[in-house]
Amino acid sequence: MNASTGHDGLDVFLRKLLSHSPLPTDDQAAIRALPHSVRHLDANNYILREGDQSGVCPILCSGFAYRQKSTREGGRQIVALKIPGDALDFQSMYVRTIDHNLQALTAVDLVIVALGDFEKLVGDRPAIARAVIVDILIEASIGREWLLNLGRRNALSRLAHLLCELHYRLLDTRSGGLDARDVPMTQEQLADLLGLTPVHINRTVKELERRGAVVRQGRGIRLGDIPQLRLLADFSDTYLHRDAGVP
Amino acid sequence: MNASTGHDGLDVFLRKLLSHSPLPTDDQAAIRALPHSVRHLDANNYILREGDQSGVCPILCSGFAYRQKSTREGGRQIVALKIPGDALDFQSMYVRTIDHNLQALTAVDLVIVALGDFEKLVGDRPAIARAVIVDILIEASIGREWLLNLGRRNALSRLAHLLCELHYRLLDTRSGGLDARDVPMTQEQLADLLGLTPVHINRTVKELERRGAVVRQGRGIRLGDIPQLRLLADFSDTYLHRDAGVP
DNA sequence: TCCTGCCATCAACATAGATTATAGGCGGGA
DNA sequence: TCCCGCCTATAATCTATGTTGATGGCAGGA
Numbered sequence: 078m079n080a081s082t083g084h085d086g087l088d089v090f091l092r093k094l095l096s097h098s099p100l101p102t103d104d105q106a107a108i109r110a111l112p113h114s115v116r117h118l119d120a121n122n123y124i125l126r127e128g129d130q131s132g133v134c135p136i137l138c139s140g141f142a143y144r145q146k147s148t149r150e151g152g153r154q155i156v157a158l159k160i161p162g163d164a165l166d167f168q169s170m171y172v173r174t175i176d177h178n179l180q181a182l183t184a185v186d187l188v189i190v191a192l193g194d195f196e197k198l199v200g201d202r203p204a205i206a207r208a209v210i211v212d213i214l215i216e217a218s219i220g221r222e223w224l225l226n227l228g229r230r231n232a233l234s235r236l237a238h239l240l241c242e243l244h245y246r247l248l249d250t251r252s253g254g255l256d257a258r259d260v261p262m263t264q265e266q267l268a269d270l271l272g273l274t275p276v277h278i279n280r281t282v283k284e285l286e287r288r289g290a291v292v293r294q295g296r297g298i299r300l301g302d303i304p305q306l307r308l309l310a311d312f313s314d315t316y317l318h319r320d321a322g323v324p
Numbered sequence: 325m326n327a328s329t330g331h332d333g334l335d336v337f338l339r340k341l342l343s344h345s346p347l348p349t350d351d352q353a354a355i356r357a358l359p360h361s362v363r364h365l366d367a368n369n370y371i372l373r374e375g376d377q378s379g380v381c382p383i384l385c386s387g388f389a390y391r392q393k394s395t396r397e398g399g400r401q402i403v404a405l406k407i408p409g410d411a412l413d414f415q416s417m418y419v420r421t422i423d424h425n426l427q428a429l430t431a432v433d434l435v436i437v438a439l440g441d442f443e444k445l446v447g448d449r450p451a452i453a454r455a456v457i458v459d460i461l462i463e464a465s466i467g468r469e470w471l472l473n474l475g476r477r478n479a480l481s482r483l484a485h486l487l488c489e490l491h492y493r494l495l496d497t498r499s500g501g502l503d504a505r506d507v508p509m510t511q512e513q514l515a516d517l518l519g520l521t522p523v524h525i526n527r528t529v530k531e532l533e534r535r536g537a538v539v540r541q542g543r544g545i546r547l548g549d550i551p552q553l554r555l556l557a558d559f560s561d562t563y564l565h566r567d568a569g570v571p
Numbered sequence: 572t573c574c575t576g577c578c579a580t581c582a583a584c585a586t587a588g589a590t591t592a593t594a595g596g597c598g599g600g601a
Numbered sequence: 602t603c604c605c606g607c608c609t610a611t612a613a614t615c616t617a618t619g620t621t622g623a624t625g626g627c628a629g630g631a
Contacts, residue, residue: 128562144468146468146469146471146472147472147476148472148476148477148558149558150558152472152475152476152477153476154471154472154475154476156468156471156472157468168461171454171457171458171461172458172461172462172565173565173567174562174565176465176468176469176562176563176565177465177468207418210418210457210460211418211419213457213460213461213464214415214418214419214460215419216464217415217460217463217464217467218423218424220464220467220468220471221391221393221403221404221423221424221467222393222423223471224393224401224403224467224470224471224474225393225394225395225399225401225403227471227474227475227519228399228401228474228518228519229394229395229399229400229401229519230395230399231587231588232587232588263607263608263609264608264609265608271475272474272475272476273588273589274588274589274590275608275609276588276589276590276591276610276611277587277588277589279609279610279611280588280611282609283610295596295597296596296597296598296608296609311395311396311397315375315421315423316423318419318420318421318423320420478617478618479617479618510577510578510579511578511579512578520618520619521618521619521620522578522579523580523581523618523619523620523621524617524618524619526579526580526581527581527618529579530580542626542627543578543579543627543628572631573630573631574629574630574631575628575629575630575631576627576628576629576630577626577627577628577629578625578626578627578628579624579625579626579627580623580624580625580626581622581623581624581625582621582622582623583620583621583622584619584620584621585618585619585620585621586616586617586618586619586620587616587617587618587619588615588616588617588618589614589615589616589617590613590614590615590616591612591613591614591615592611592612592613593610593611593612594609594610594611595608595609595610595611596607596608596609596610597606597607597608597609598605598606598607598608599604599605599606599607600603600604600605600606601602601603601604601605
């Protein structure tokens with residue numbers, strides 16, 4: 078539970094926090110100084126399970142992960158998508174049991190911080206406490222937009238919307254967004270994200286390609302025409318609160 | 325911005341907080357002592373609008389309200405449902421602009437607290453700050469369950485699920501839950517809650533009635549057979565965190 | 572008391588997306 | 602280099618839910 082890796086993992090996390098909340102330099106140093114361990118997981122592995130009581134705060138430093146819930150009949154829905162820099166479980170500092178499953182989408186590298194250490198950090202440093210709350214609120218806002226997506230948009234718009242969101246979220250921590258990078262999920266995962274079936278995702282991806290909104294080579298999908306995607310998706314990035322923190 | 329009503333409004337709010345977070349008695353007194361004004365609105369009126377920068381923290385003390393977003397094409401989705409005792413906008417303490425519309429579902433009575441007064445309360449009293457965060461996290465958890473509902477359940481389950489949720493949430497502040505009370509929304513509002521059309525809601529309500537899960541007289545709907553509703557809905561109340569606060 | 576408007580109801584028809592099943596290709600491990 | 606397993610592709614058929622439009626009733630205001 079220590080093994081300082083030097084720089085990388087916590088740095089992405091810090092960059093993510095700074096993207097919406099300014100922090101004094103000593104707070105920044107305190108974050109970088111957090112004792113932690115590093116952990117690698119292959120795609121599809123569970124990070125946390127529904128019903129668990131977690132003692133750690135995992136932070137995603139590379140790869141993608143998601144929150145997921147399922148129906149008794151086996152329907153599976155991804156309810157949140159996490160990208161590098163995201164903390165995966167602030168919630169356990171405040172609430173006893175975990176209400177969803179957290180799973181690796183690709184191979185991931187995690188930084189694991191003990192919950193107690195994180196609680197101390199938040200208790201001692203009001204600016205960090207505020208940044209954590211802002212982070213929680215932005216995730217909630219994204220959830221509301223997803224509800225609109227699932228409830229009121231058709232397959233084509235839903236997919237376009239997801240791609241736009243991912244692009245702009247990635248822009249906050251790494252340059253280029255999704256522009257020159259392959260979409261990291263399989264068609265089955267896209268289906269679980271969008272409340273559709275893999276078969277229909279296949280049709281929909283092809284339709285986006287036909288319109289030139291997206292370009293494919295082999296299994297990879299990457300963005301073609303972002304303005305068109307935004308139009309198809311009815312996308313506006315205000316819900317991401319990319320300005321965010323009240324000063 | 326004062327006009328102390330004596331007891332009622334802030335009391336429901338306090339009861340709601342206590343349902344998930346214990347608070348020392350002086351914190352409770354501080355909440356009851358908050359300067360505030362009272363406001364009545366008729367059904368369908370807006371309480372806050374997307375893009376606003378709010379200076380107040382409205383608390384719902386009677387009636388129902390909802391958060392709502394719409395598509396460019398006019399599709400309307402209710403993304404959260406608020407019941408008496410709920411604070412309607414903690415978010416504005418931490419984030420600049422409002423990302424959704426907040427609207428009265430029935431006629432409502434609001435208690436309006438100045439954001440600054442609320443910020444001071446939260447800044448001075450850690451137990452209240454924690455209770456506010458728990459409240460935010462529970463709303464987020466409900467949002468995740470709604471995503472599962474919209475993405476992976478059919479109309480009958482969705483409606484049954486909504487009724488169960490409302491019942492158990494009401495149980496936390498007033499006795500009897502939804503048991504002996506009419507469901508407060510019209511079929512059109514139910515449609516906007518569940519991502520369906522009013523016509524299909526009509527079919528679905530009738531089906532629930534046929535099965536005896538629900539009883540109707542005139543326009544009113546009330547719960548008939550709660551165990552059956554739970555079964556149809558695949559409902560479990562863990563996501564409501566009715567135990568919640570880590571002690 | 573009557574009028575007016577919202578809300579529920581119902582039917583006929585249309586369609587987006589689900590289901591099922593089969594085939595083919597790419598990539599990574601041995 | 603070959604093989605195996607996962608992922609994508611595609612077609613045929615089915616169904617849950619949407620659409621449109623017409624009817625009737627209850628409730629609240631004048």
